[in-house]
Amino acid sequence: MLKKIARILWKDILTEFRTREMFSAMFVFALLMVVVFNFAFENAPRDSILQAAPGLLWVAFTFAGILGLNRSNAIERENMSMQALMLAPIDRGAVYLGKMLANFLFMWISELLIIPIFAVLYNYSFTAHFWPFLLILVLGTLGFSAVGTIFSGIAVNTKMRDVMLPILFLPVVVPVVIGAVETSIRVLAGEPLRGMTDWLKILVVFDVIFITVSFLVFEYVLEE
Amino acid sequence: MFHKISNLLFFPLILLFPFSLYMVFVYAPEEATMGIIQKIFYYHVSAGWVFMLAFGLVLIGSIGYLVTQRRSWDSFAASSAELGVVFCTISLTTGPLWAKPVWGIWWTWDARLTSTLVEWLIYVAYLMLRAYVPEPTKRANLSAVFGILGALDVPIVYFSIRWWRTQHPAPVMGGGGYLDPQMRVAFFVCLATFTLLYFFLLGLRMKINEAEDEIGSLKRLAGSQA
Numbered sequence: 001m002l003k004k005i006a007r008i009l010w011k012d013i014l015t016e017f018r019t020r021e022m023f024s025a026m027f028v029f030a031l032l033m034v035v036v037f038n039f040a041f042e043n044a045p046r047d048s049i050l051q052a053a054p055g056l057l058w059v060a061f062t063f064a065g066i067l068g069l070n071r072s073n074a075i076e077r078e079n080m081s082m083q084a085l086m087l088a089p090i091d092r093g094a095v096y097l098g099k100m101l102a103n104f105l106f107m108w109i110s111e112l113l114i115i116p117i118f119a120v121l122y123n124y125s126f127t128a129h130f131w132p133f134l135l136i137l138v139l140g141t142l143g144f145s146a147v148g149t150i151f152s153g154i155a156v157n158t159k160m161r162d163v164m165l166p167i168l169f170l171p172v173v174v175p176v177v178i179g180a181v182e183t184s185i186r187v188l189a190g191e192p193l194r195g196m197t198d199w200l201k202i203l204v205v206f207d208v209i210f211i212t213v214s215f216l217v218f219e220y221v222l223e224e
Numbered sequence: 225m226f227h228k229i230s231n232l233l234f235f236p237l238i239l240l241f242p243f244s245l246y247m248v249f250v251y252a253p254e255e256a257t258m259g260i261i262q263k264i265f266y267y268h269v270s271a272g273w274v275f276m277l278a279f280g281l282v283l284i285g286s287i288g289y290l291v292t293q294r295r296s297w298d299s300f301a302a303s304s305a306e307l308g309v310v311f312c313t314i315s316l317t318t319g320p321l322w323a324k325p326v327w328g329i330w331w332t333w334d335a336r337l338t339s340t341l342v343e344w345l346i347y348v349a350y351l352m353l354r355a356y357v358p359e360p361t362k363r364a365n366l367s368a369v370f371g372i373l374g375a376l377d378v379p380i381v382y383f384s385i386r387w388w389r390t391q392h393p394a395p396v397m398g399g400g401g402y403l404d405p406q407m408r409v410a411f412f413v414c415l416a417t418f419t420l421l422y423f424f425l426l427g428l429r430m431k432i433n434e435a436e437d438e439i440g441s442l443k444r445l446a447g448s449q450a
Contacts, residue, residue: 151370171349172377174377205380220366
């Protein structure tokens with residue numbers, strides 16, 4: 001099972017290395033959002049921008065993530081590779097987990113690259129509290145990819161492909177967005193992680209529930 | 225089958241609706257501070273209860289479909305989602321109508337209001353998903369998957385929003401406050417009326433789905449013979 005998951009993950013990493021579709025889409029889009037935020041909040045006092053910074057980052061990550069996730073299943077549609085995946089003697093759940101991990105990895109890496117750029121552009125420092133922030137980044141991004149991988153599989157089957165994913169995705173990831181923003185604000189303000197175990201629990205519970213259930217029902221999404 | 229029973233609800237409903245209005249406006253006393261505005265509570269909370277019931281049954285229908293692959297379960301889930309959105313919309317519109325004169329604002333990002341809005345968005349997404357998948361089996365499978373994941377999300381949404389807004393006062397209504405016995409009776413009449421209305425409409429909607437399916441297959445049959 002683990003080997004099969006790793007195979008799918010490796011296949012996606014290889015495809016990504018050759019096409020660079022998901023990563024470049026997410027990275028450039030997130031960067032653009034960070035730049036546009038600057039104009040949107042031009043008249044806001046600097047203090048309030050700094051307070052809103054974790055929120056801005058998560059908004060950029062969410063929307064950039066949607067863009068990347070849309071590609072994750074659309075790419076399988078081309079050259080009928082979806083059919084090849086379905087013919088492969090692999091449990092459909094393993095396909096889900098492999099793709100989910102791949103999506104997580106691509107999203108997470110582009111987020112890690114956006115953070116220093118954000119720090120430079122907004123004179124914002126992440127260094128003091130980087131490790132706890134990194135943990136939140138992992139938990140939040142895992143939630144996004146857990147939901148996003150299965151929903152992008154649903155969305156490619158509809159007539160409105162690209163539009164459908166954000167409509168399905170955004171209301172469902174509300175708990176992740178709230179939890180990630182809430183904990184990021186506190187962590188970056190110097191609060192220790194011990195004080196926010198409730199929020200970390202919500203993020204973990206969300207990740208566990210959605211990964212498990214998606215694993216179980218993914219076969220119905222992949223069906224032709 | 226189900227609609228034959230639910231159709232019988234038509235007759236009690238014809239009587240119950242005027243009766244519920246009588247209970248609300250004549251029988252139940254006027255609330256001391258809010259006055260006539262409080263009357264909206266009877267339908268508002270009843271609609272709120274029905275949409276929660278309806279969304280809960282979407283989950284049951286979705287699981288039922290994935291397990292049995294029977295079309296009637298899919299029709300059940302879809303009809304319940306439609307009705308849930310209608311009743312949720314009633315709840316979301318009567319709420320601000322009450323809040324404006326009492327709280328002085330139409331809307332506040334309070335836990336219950338926000339989670340209701342998010343739930344509404346989830347089930348609107350569910351209906352949109354259905355609208356954009358033309359092939360019936362595929363539509364049933366995909367929407368069942370979304371129906372299950374969306375329903376699992378509802379409690380998580382609720383708790384996360386509650387913690388997010390803990391500093392805010394608890395919602396005025398449904399806070400376990402004391403309700404005048406006469407008001408309570410009027411409220412339960414409305415609750416029963418709305419619940420029966422839901423089941424009546426559910427049967428009707430499922431019957432329409434059945435007819436649509438039949439017309440679809442007849443059309444295909446006619447097309448293949450022509």
